[in-house]
Amino acid sequence: MRAAWIDASAGVAGDMLLAALVDAGAALNTVRAAVEAVVPGEVRLERTRVTRAGMRATRIDVTPSAHDHAHRTWRDVRRLIERAPLADPVRTSALAAFARLAVAEAHVHGTTTEEVHFHEVGAWDSIADVVGVCAALHDLAVTDLTAGPVALGFGRVATAHGELPVPAPAVAELAAEWQVFAGGEGELATPTGLALLTTLARECSPLPHLRLERTGVGAGSRDTPGRPNVTRVFLGTPVPATTVDAGGEAVVLETNIDDLDPRAWPSVLASLIEAGASDAWLTPILMKKGRPAHTLSVLCPSQGAEPLRDAVFRLTTTLGVRERPVRKTELHRGWTHVDVLGDRLPVKVGHRGGRILQATPEFAPAAELAARLGLPVHVVLAATTTAAHRAALTTGAPTPHTLTPEPA
Template sequence: MRRAWIDASAGVAGDMLLAALLDAGARLEAVRAAVAAVIPDEVRLTPRQVTRAGLRATHLQVESTDRHHPRTWDDIRELISRTTLPGRVRGDALAVFERLAHAEARVHGVPVAQVHFHEVGAWDSIADVVGVCTALHDLGVSELSAGPVAVGSGRVRTAHGELPVPVPAVAELAAGWRILAGGEGELATPTGMALVTALARECAELPPMRLEATGIGAGGRDVPGRPNVVRVLLGVEGDQPEDAIVLEANIDDLDPRIWPTVLTSLLEAGAADAWLVPIVMKKGRPAHTLCVLASPGQADPLRSAIFRLTTTLGVRERAVRKTPLERGWAHVDVLGARLPVKVGHRDGVIVQATPEFEDAARLAVQEGLAVRAVLDAALAAARTARLAPGEPVPSHLEETCSRH
């Protein structure tokens, strides 16, 4: 499950949230195409890198092409509904606008169908809402939550005159949500508040996740001492089980000297792992069960390889679920050589750290030592380098290994 958490402790606006999602990896071309599907040729979206109180962020410039028109909630609903956007994107965008329309209707005392989005701007609110919903879909987010929202303080001038902060629409949208002042001025806009409260499952602290990316979206103002940004933290929930398959065959008539080459060939053919289990078959004959672990997509070629490499007349298979640790490489200095250490980790903490055997064996031959002595020296060097269970994952960890 991929989840995202919104940090709105400095406020939130629709363009800031969209910029944060783009900064986290959502594709700009997908967002532009979705917005154009609703309001063709009305909006330009231009991201750029900025700093806010010394913090790097992405600022998204949402510009009108002067071809927009004032629209009611009914107009916007019709525009979104008739597009070919993915069903989830359409549904989420309609939910946000419906929430926004009901809030505006209550504030102004008019029927929902007559709400005009003049205060939030129909064209830029469409870009923000459709853009955010598309970006979440593009990132594969299945669960969204958010922390308390800073709404600001003081007063702000609007089309209806001077209003207190939070403005009435934001206050209406924030009902049931935890809010705080957070600073001077208007820090949360109606569109931003509608996006958070309509799409986020709950108001909660940062949930446990394996962090994959952080996106930072900037507001238009650079406030000294307080970064004017929205952050989005993107990750997956804990260790993620993966679908796999185990192929098995009972074999009692293969020359045992061949087994090492069979296992090596299966690993080279794409198996995640391959091993033998000693068994006793009918009439007391000693035999082995050949076991091969693989992704479902590798089942066919590996099944063919088993038939080609062994004497079996049949292969059985079963589906399994595996939960791998994240993996990477580090290196330690041993006897003047650099030996790789495979590091398995979860939630930022090392779980396993194992010197690579083949490299240790080659160094042992080169130095005329027992392999065990080289492995012991490598483990001692790894502990000295804080590559040991319970230690934090080092920042210099190299590229992730294949996950078996």
């Protein structure tokens, strides 16, 4: 799995995002081929090295090859993309981004999505940006895309419809439900850039835990003193939250429920753990009118909250979920095995700073062995603890080098 995170803290435009992805390693010839497949002979893409407020960056200049470019409707653009020989993921992403852009432009101009004309983004360069970004992401094999808050700018800007306030109406429409701020004077985010970001990025979040492979820096056309006019992309492999020792950002999801069959709760908790929750538990409470109920609490990494919210709604009868951020500090953990009653059972070891702090037998394998031998589970657990002590798996002992990341 490869993840990418977009830093739009200085703004975002379609050509800036495309340049950042090319700078991060996407093949420009692959991008050109995808754009040429949609609008053959209409657009040239050239790469140059530039600096923005002293920062090195890549600039992708998108220029017309033909003298006359008709303004196209969303129906026209959709037909071009659908008929072009593109990879299916590129086609799907490009259609989704353009559809979002069409809905926003139609709402702003009071027309239908089918008939909206892409005046400001000019059909040829918007196609180059949208198809190019989707092709670049596919070329980089990005499977998970997130982005940070977006700088929109402030002031006024001249458009084909006259002078408009910044952020422009289409940008404001596209920014709905995203985290935004001004960030500086002028137009810092364009409709095409914001349509791509809000369509293709899974969520607005801080830089996720990554084993960073490379970064890409894409430049805008202006060079503003003291503020690099760039969009950045961070590319890498996701690092599981369990490998983060301290300072991990987490979320607790909670809801009060008084009308779920109590027999369903064990399967609800098990399903939430399987869906990625770090922990899930119930607290008995008394609600209004003296109704006995439970508070369901779900602890999860910040980046994994959305699917768990969906799981809570799907698995329970609740009508709402509240949440609060928490700070979670975890021990590194690993597993080893010890000989117990003719078998080998796993022991979970929590460690920090090269020393063991916890060593605990895994319950399920111990219970299975107890059932096979016809013994009480507590007897097998006690025997496993004794075997762990004999193997020097005790508090304060050096962390073994033979620990594995999984209990199997």
